[in-house]
Amino acid sequence: MQSGTRAKRQPAWHMLASEFSEATLNEKGSGEYDPSFVITKLGAKVNRVVVAGLLERLEVRETSNGSTLYQGQMRDPSGLHYFSVGDYASESMRELTLSLVEKTEVGEPVLLLMVAKSRWYQTDEGAVYTSLRPEEACEIDAQQYALWLTRTCEDTLQRMKYFTDSLAAEPTREGLLAAEIPEYMVDGLLVSRNHYGEIDTENYTLNIMQALDIAEGRMEAASQPVAAPTPPSDSVEGEAASGGESEVKDTILSIIEQLDQGDGVDFETVLTNAVSRGFDRGLAEEKLDELSNEGTLHEPRFGWFRIVG
Secondary structure (H helix, E strand, O other): OOOOOOOOOOOEEEOOHHHHHOOOEEEEOOOOOOOEEEEOOOOOEEOEEEEEEEEEEEEEEEOOOOOEEEEEEEEEOOEEEEEEEOOOOOHHHHHHHHHHHHHHHOOOOOEEEEEEEEEEEEOOOOOEEEEEEEEEEEEOOHHHHHHHHHHHHHHHHHHHHHHHHHHOOOOOHHHHHHOOOOHHHHHHHHHHHHHHOOOOOHHHHHHHHHHHHHHOOOOHHHHOOOOOOOOOOOOOHHHHHHOOHHHHHHHHHHHHHHHOOOOOEEHHHHHHHHHHOOOOHHHHHHHHHHHHHOOOEEEEEOOEEEEOO
């Protein structure tokens, strides 16, 4: 390959899951080595990201061509990142992935930091989804996670400011530059504005407030798995193995109480945490419905649960 034909390495954006996962716009250059981008509602033109959070799931799958693919999900205060590690990953990334699979299988909590390439795909029905392909990753502690949260919130606030400033400017490159929008944001803001139209940034503000609460130690439980309640000493062996009905309900209430950051806890998070505590998913879903029907829980919005009172 001749020198200079490969595109330069793109910078990595510190980004919360909510901003990345809501993106439905992509851009790909015409050249073989041109980078591809996911463009967020705030105008970030993303090829690579720095993300962190609690590793919730990591499963191995065999692909149709016989290769091995590890698919996982990682939660930060704003939502979920989905990622995959395949045979194409570096040896160090594959080794780390194997060790993480062992830890998730035994329910060991893992806070993970990763630098990853952005990816997107479109279904036959036209829906667009984002995911990540990790380049490098490492386990971190609560203090390092707090530092990442603080930096990421600062960057998100800055993008929100540029987005707001751009609304009052002429929607051209010259107009945005005249409004003192930095050049690295201009192209993304122009195309995102045309694609997404008017957007409400209030959700990002709430995400930032929640993230900073965790960074400052006021919501520690949101970055850790929920501990299962101690089973009663007289539980019979069979009930303990499958999870007694009252124990399942107690666990669900404990999960929601500890993870509710003001908007409730989503259905999948409740069930994922219940399953990680050793309960049957079907039984947990049944008891979640019972708690809702009997009025112990309510849904402030569809699929999100809060404890009444």
